[in-house]
């Protein structure tokens with residue numbers, strides 16, 4: 001967690017940006033490219049979701065607006081009603097959510113554009129992964145009695161978490177509950193170059209004893225991207241403003257950045273990052289030094305959450321960034337709702 005400024009803003013990279021696109025006849029074009037999953041304005045009033053045309057035949061016939069191209073297939077503004085199959089499919093996730101505790105009102109405050117220490121029990125779902133090599137630091141979230149969700153890059157052949165620290169806000173808390181890991185499930189599609197599918201599950205040897213400081217978090221199931229005005233909370237024991245990993249859990253408020261905006265900024269850099277709809281971008285307000293609230297090294301695997309009717313829901317998993325705390329480059333998070341089938345299969349359908 002940090003508000004470090006990005007020092008090497010690539011000034012030369014702001015040259016001509018020419019984005020070619022082929023527009024099908026009869027389909028209106030949106031003013032800006034919107035990516036699959038993003039909300040979009042329907043031809044006649046109302047909000048739709050950008051979806052591949054093959055998944056939205058009705059809207060193709062109606063000549064709805066065009067969002068972007070994905071391969072050869074246009075992505076159009078789709079007026080698809082909620083999908084009954086999908087709701088039945090996510091029922092197990094909703095049921096698990098019933099047992100998750102509501103937000104404790106004694107922690108009922110938020111900070112914008114800054115990070116502050118979280119209180120013990122404020123985020124009862126967050127855990128710190130423990131490795132043999134104490135230099136390695138990653139966060140995680142409790143999603144059931146036996147399973148935690150983290151980033152795939154927090155687990156490699158050489159660096160496997162041996163345990164998880166729960167119910168504390170202090171990385172060096174000797175009295176904290178410690179649970180040993182039994183197995184890890186790293187997403188097979190994880191690619192360390194493209195950063196796609198940066199998600200993993202950790203199974204514990206023994207079930208977690210829940211208490212007021214240790215609770216599972218609900219999973220966010222909505223496939224529609226959150227509005228950019230949404231206040232979300234990030235947290236972690238990663239690198240802070242003093243450039244060292246934090247002993248205390250820090251939290252900050254960030255907002256979603258449109259994937260198209262986020263992508264175009266990465267397009268302006270030397271390093272080519274191609275974001276998919278399985279990822280999301282988020283960044284917080286700038287402080288007086290021009291530093292934006294952001295996650296940083298050591299926060300990986302940790303939660304990005306929203307307050308959804310009084311309960312925290314896990315929306316994202318901290319994945320990567322380009323520097324930390326830049327007002328230009330957002331932090332990138334694995335989009336949890338894109339992986340519900342992968343999660344359900346391993347956690348609840350055994």
Ligand SMILES: *[C@@H]1O[C@H](CO)[C@@H](O)[C@H](O)[C@H]1NC(C)=O
Pocket residue numbers: 083084085086089
């Ligand atoms: C509903 O959603 C499920 C899961 O995403 C998908 O497999 C299915 O094709 C969808 N059904 C319709 C009618 O769109």
Ligand SMILES: *[C@@H]1O[C@H](CO)[C@@H](O)[C@H](O)[C@H]1NC(C)=O
Pocket residue numbers: 110112229230231
């Ligand atoms: C987000 O937080 C800010 C600052 O507390 C507040 O002004 C704003 O209304 C909040 N946005 C939403 C959508 O709740």
Ligand SMILES: *[C@@H]1O[C@H](CO)[C@@H](O)[C@H](O)[C@H]1NC(C)=O
Pocket residue numbers: 103107108109110307308309310311
């Ligand atoms: C969470 O949302 C509920 C209403 O949905 C609100 O009453 C409560 O104050 C919020 N809590 C925090 C910590 O934002």
